[in-house]
Amino acid sequence: YxxxxxxxxxxxxxxxxxxxxxxxxxxxxxxxxxxxxxxxxxxxxxxxxxxxxxxxxxxxxxxxxxxxTEEFWTLTLPENLFAQTTQLTDWRIFQMSQIHAKTHA
Structure with missing residues (x-):
């Protein structure tokens, strides 16, 4: 920055x-x-x-x-999200994106 x-x-x-x-x-x-x-x-x-x-x-x-890449979004990231606990980076970023988009439960 x-x-x-x-x-x-x-x-x-x-x-x-x-x-x-x-x-x-x-x-x-x-x-x-x-x-x-x-x-x-x-x-x-x-x-x-x-x-x-x-x-x-x-x-x-x-x-x-x-x-x-498309492969990252369709394969790698979903696999990482499935395999991770809620304390890891990918899951936290997913949660932030849901909150930002106002689609969180």
């Missing part, structure tokens, strides 16, 4: 949208689960490189699309 705010041409709405999508993608896919510092450092480097090339919006869109 802070990098985007300080170093990009994105307006506040774009920054908020990208940040929310990125946080959800990383939480759902457990992107920073193993060796989080290494993955995080790589992501920061790629963000900076793509910003220099004016390809940052495309980078975010492509990275999120590559991680949140």
């Amino acid at each position: 802070l990098y985007l705010k300080k170093n990009t041409y994105f307006n506040n709405d774009q920054i908020e949208k990208i940040t929310k999508q990125w946080i959800l993608m990383t939480a759902l896919t457990k992107r920073y689960g193993s060796s989080p510092e290494t993955v995080f450092d790589r992501d920061l480097r790629l963000i900076a490189e793509n910003n220099e090339k004016n390809h940052l919006a495309e980078f975010f869109k492509e990275t999120i699309a590559q991680n949140l």
Whole structure:
């Protein structure tokens, strides 16, 4: 968020949208689960490189699309939700989405 705010041409709405999508993608896919510092450092480097090339919006869109595929939504996530307890990340995100959509029981 802070990098985007300080170093990009994105307006506040774009920054908020990208940040929310990125946080959800990383939480759902457990992107920073193993060796989080290494993955995080790589992501920061790629963000900076793509910003220099004016390809940052495309980078975010492509990275999120590559991680949140149709297979992820139809197979991986449902399996994770079925296998998890109510204390784990995917379940909590599902609950938040239900509350946000006002469809919770």
